[in-house]
Amino acid sequence: MSRKTKFALIYLTALSLTPSYAEAMHISEGILPAGWAAFWFITAAPFVWLGLRELKTRTDESPQFKPFLGLVGAAIFIISCMPIPVPVAGATSHPAGVGLAAILIGPWLTALVSSVALALQALFLAHGGLTTLGANTMSMGVMGALTGYITFKAGKKIGMSTYMAAFAAGLLSDWVTYAGTSLFMALALHADGSFWKMFLSIMVAFAPTQVPLGLLEGFMTAGAYEFIRSRRPELIYKTLGGKLA
Numbered sequence: 001m002s003r004k005t006k007f008a009l010i011y012l013t014a015l016s017l018t019p020s021y022a023e024a025m026h027i028s029e030g031i032l033p034a035g036w037a038a039f040w041f042i043t044a045a046p047f048v049w050l051g052l053r054e055l056k057t058r059t060d061e062s063p064q065f066k067p068f069l070g071l072v073g074a075a076i077f078i079i080s081c082m083p084i085p086v087p088v089a090g091a092t093s094h095p096a097g098v099g100l101a102a103i104l105i106g107p108w109l110t111a112l113v114s115s116v117a118l119a120l121q122a123l124f125l126a127h128g129g130l131t132t133l134g135a136n137t138m139s140m141g142v143m144g145a146l147t148g149y150i151t152f153k154a155g156k157k158i159g160m161s162t163y164m165a166a167f168a169a170g171l172l173s174d175w176v177t178y179a180g181t182s183l184f185m186a187l188a189l190h191a192d193g194s195f196w197k198m199f200l201s202i203m204v205a206f207a208p209t210q211v212p213l214g215l216l217e218g219f220m221t222a223g224a225y226e227f228i229r230s231r232r233p234e235l236i237y238k239t240l241g242g243k244l245a
Contacts, residue, residue, distance in 0.1 A: 026080075026136050027181060029122070029129025036188040041134030044115070047142045051112025058109070068235060072101050073113035079220075080140070081121060093209035095217040096140050099148030099173030100224055103166060104236065107145040114141025139180030148173030148221075162229065163222045170221025174214040178206055 032040070058065045079097030101110040115137045121127040128136050148169040155165030186199035229236055 026118070026121070026128035027132040027139075027185060029126075029131055031129070031185065032132050032135060032188045034131075036184070037131045037134065039134075040132075040138050040184065044111070044134045044137040044142060047108060047111040048115050048137065050108040051110075051115075054106065054108045055112060069105060069109060069113065072105050072110075073117055076101055076110075076114055077117040077120060080117065081125065081127060093206070093213055095213055095220065096144050096174055096177050097217075098140055098144040098177065099151075099170035099217065100166075100221040102145040102149040102173065103152040103169055103221075103225060104228070107142075107149045110145035110149075111137065111141040114145065135184045136181075139184060140177045143180040144173040144177035147176040163226055166225040167218040167222040169218075171214045171218030173221075174217040175210060178210040178214075179203070182206060 055069070058069075076097040079095050082094050098110050098114055101113065105113075115133065118128055118133055118136050118140070119130070122130050122133060151172050152165045152169040155168050156162070160168070182199060182202040185202055186195055190198040225236075
């Protein structure tokens with residue numbers, strides 16, 4: 001068994017047995033080899049750039065948009081910092097918040113604010129890491145956000161209620177984020193072993209936490225979206241380009 005494979009197995013064991021340090025959705029500092037860390041930074045960069053470009057466009061149209069964007073970013077920061085114990089796995093995990101963000105501000109701005117939230121968590125809370133910031137941004141801020149946005153739009157198009165479309169967006173964005181994290185770790189750490197075996201091992205280790213959390217995030221996303229829609233519909237109206245969902 002190679003050194004990388006042994007390290008990965010030790011990490012997964014710690015993930016499932018140590019509640020204080022389990023991070024099912026953030027890849028911790030030092031887990032990814034330098035080449036993979038750099039690859040995910042490069043891959044995430046265009047999506048963050050799209051967010052910066054959209055930020056300029058949206059703030060030129062409405063200077064009041066920045067405070068709303070800041071609130072959404074703060075929500076992602078807080079939601080993804082909420083460790084929730086799952087006794088079945090003996091671990092803790094957390095929701096992501098990007099499904100809700102994506103249907104409020106769009107996927108590119110969600111990628112941007114997610115990268116900022118993840119950087120702050122890595123710097124001040126030791127949650128995730130700076131070397132793994134690109135990978136965490138890709139899994140949560142890009143894959144999770146795009147999934148939530150597309151799911152919500154598709155759900156509305158096929159006639160789902162707003163509540164159910166938002167629920168599906170929150171649910172699937174959480175699960176895709178978790179699958180992305182598993183994929184990135186398996187690609188980097190399978191070494192000479194089987195990629196699929198490593199990938200499935202990580203998925204199985206995370207499943208007891210992320211399956212119920214995905215359901216929780218679905219309800220949270222639907223409830224929060226309906227609350228904003230009923231109390232401040234103009235925010236959603238502006239976000240959706242003049243159309244109220």
